[in-house]
Amino acid sequence: MEAANSPDEFIKASLASFGIEADETDLAVIGAAHQLFWPPILELVALDTSQVLAEPNPDLSQAPPR
Amino acid sequence: MSEALDLSLREQAAAIAAGEVDAAELLEATLARIETRNPALNAVVETFPERSREMLAAAPAGPLHGVPVVIKDEWPLPWRAQRFGAAEMLAEATPGESGPYRALRDAGAVIVGVGNMHELGASSTGNLSVYGPAHNPWDTERCPGGSSSGPAAAVAARLVAGSVGADGIGSIRYPAAYCGLTGLKPTFGRAAMAGHHMADVSTTIVSGALCADAADCRLLDSALFGEELEAGAASGLRIGVVAGEVSEDVDPAVREACEGAIEDLRRETGGEVRTIEIPELAVATLATILIANSESLGGITPERLNNLDPELSPLARGLLKFRALLPAIATVKSHQIRTVARRALAELFADVDVLACPTVPAVAPPLEAPVVELPSGTMTADEANVRGGALANLTGIPAISVPVGSADGLPVALQLQAAWGRDELLLDAAEALGRANGRRWVEAVPPPARGAEPLEA
Numbered sequence: 022m023e024a025a026n027s028p029d030e031f032i033k034a035s036l037a038s039f040g041i042e043a044d045e046t047d048l049a050v051i052g053a054a055h056q057l058f059w060p061p062i063l064e065l066v067a068l069d070t071s072q073v074l075a076e077p078n079p080d081l082s083q084a085p086p087r
Numbered sequence: 088m089s090e091a092l093d094l095s096l097r098e099q100a101a102a103i104a105a106g107e108v109d110a111a112e113l114l115e116a117t118l119a120r121i122e123t124r125n126p127a128l129n130a131v132v133e134t135f136p137e138r139s140r141e142m143l144a145a146a147p148a149g150p151l152h153g154v155p156v157v158i159k160d161e162w163p164l165p166w167r168a169q170r171f172g173a174a175e176m177l178a179e180a181t182p183g184e185s186g187p188y189r190a191l192r193d194a195g196a197v198i199v200g201v202g203n204m205h206e207l208g209a210s211s212t213g214n215l216s217v218y219g220p221a222h223n224p225w226d227t228e229r230c231p232g233g234s235s236s237g238p239a240a241a242v243a244a245r246l247v248a249g250s251v252g253a254d255g256i257g258s259i260r261y262p263a264a265y266c267g268l269t270g271l272k273p274t275f276g277r278a279a280m281a282g283h284h285m286a287d288v289s290t291t292i293v294s295g296a297l298c299a300d301a302a303d304c305r306l307l308d309s310a311l312f313g314e315e316l317e318a319g320a321a322s323g324l325r326i327g328v329v330a331g332e333v334s335e336d337v338d339p340a341v342r343e344a345c346e347g348a349i350e351d352l353r354r355e356t357g358g359e360v361r362t363i364e365i366p367e368l369a370v371a372t373l374a375t376i377l378i379a380n381s382e383s384l385g386g387i388t389p390e391r392l393n394n395l396d397p398e399l400s401p402l403a404r405g406l407l408k409f410r411a412l413l414p415a416i417a418t419v420k421s422h423q424i425r426t427v428a429r430r431a432l433a434e435l436f437a438d439v440d441v442l443a444c445p446t447v448p449a450v451a452p453p454l455e456a457p458v459v460e461l462p463s464g465t466m467t468a469d470e471a472n473v474r475g476g477a478l479a480n481l482t483g484i485p486a487i488s489v490p491v492g493s494a495d496g497l498p499v500a501l502q503l504q505a506a507w508g509r510d511e512l513l514l515d516a517a518e519a520l521g522r523a524n525g526r527r528w529v530e531a532v533p534p535p536a537r538g539a540e541p542l543e544a
Contacts, residue, residue: 035412040389043408050405051412057470061373062417065424068370073423081290081483082276083507084433085426 110153130240152195174398185282203237232262257476267498275483301517324358327439344492355523374421375477
């Protein structure tokens with residue numbers, strides 16, 4: 022399978038795969054959001070967090086257990 | 088009666104309790120003031136005088152007996168469903184007794200109106216709403232802050248002395264900062280939350296008070312918490328100044344005011360200041376955005392996204408569809424980052440009592456173009472503001488925004504954050520800051536509240 026080679030194609034293909042319709046205005050907004058968020062999302066995804074066990078159901082009213 | 092209207096929240100409560108002010112007269116005067124001042128501000132989107140009168144008639148002799156307040160359009164009332172500032176909110180909304188409503192009612196307060204808010208709570212600016220934007224009383228061409236835009240503008244213009252907002256990513260603190268108010272984002276889970284349409288799924292949203300000063304917030308938040316928030320001295324306060332862009336990529340006038348305020352606070356409390364590094368801050372900010380946006384996805388289907396209300400703004404329509412594209416791996420890692428950030432803060436709070444940084448890096452931007460100029464360049468206010476606002480929502484810690492100065496005639500604010508459950512300490516510190524600067528900034532009022540001619544709508 023060929024990877025989408027531009028954000029526009031990725032966005033259109035992803036929306037289409039969910040059956041989500043988007044007009045030109047939607048695509049412009051989504052494109053701007055993608056441009057803003059995608060680079061830091063890629064950085065986040067690239068982090069090696071394999072040693073971090075997320076707190077299951079953290080009690081956010083208190084400090085995490087030691 | 089205009090004198091009573093301009094009293095603080097606690098002074099109104101005390102005057103009513105002492106029989107010096109008639110609560111029914113205060114209610115009518117408040118409604119009249121809303122009618123006069125609100126058209127230029129659009130802070131209050133609905134009043135219901137008969138409901139308010141009924142609420143007063145049934146009000147118990149609580150700590151807020153007879154005191155008029157505004158509540159954000161995020162909370163259902165028995166006679167009105169919330170609209171979340173939007174033509175469609177993708178969640179069921181029905182009238183009912185929300186937690187904040189019950190807390191206010193049981194304290195004897197009188198809800199006089201619903202405060203405007205940014206559409207779907209999705210911005211720090213308040214420049215978009217199904218009702219049209221609220222306006223900043225300091226300059227009606229400027230953003231009031233969001234998403235609790237109306238509650239903030241209503242208090243700043245002294246339509247009421249206190250209001251209830253909600254904070255999912257800074258949504259109490261940003262408008263408090265832009266409008267020159269004090270706003271507390273409570274520790275997660277401490278303030279009334281029942282009845283919120285996200286109550287069962289959100290791990291970031293809390294209710295909280297917006298008032299002129301910390302003493303008023305203490306009174307109103309005590310009602311929302313269901314417990315008295317005791318006052319203390321905040322002596323020997325160990326202040327950690329957050330290093331990095333949140334404190335440094337800031338408008339020079341904002342930076343100067345905040346640095347001066349931190350020194351004021353140190354001197355007033357006999358405390359100490361040190362610089363604190365939070366290496367996880369940037370990724371924690373993204374993690375907050377991803378978690379908060381993914382938590383609302385449960386109510387979304389492609390069919391709903393394909394049939395959105397045409398009155399929803401193009402921006403909201405596009406962003407709702409964008410949310411569907413957020414990758415699961417990023418959300419999973421965001422929860423890991425939350426754990427990392429919480430552990431880092433737990434260690435930090437062994438060495439400092441409060442973290443300090445500007446609430447927002449620049450004063451309120453224009454409604455028409457909410458962008459800010461920072462040393463690093465021009466960026467949207469949302470992009471800039473979230474840097475300082477997200478950490479408390481991600482980790483659950485309390486945070487408060489306190490007015491500490493002015494730039495270009497607009498308020499400047501300092502944010503203080505503390506460990507879980509130390510909401511009272513933040514209120515103590517905010518009061519100490521007020522003492523240190525002679526209460527200059529908490530008592531500053533914008534033109535509509537100085538008795539100036541009503542602004543043109």
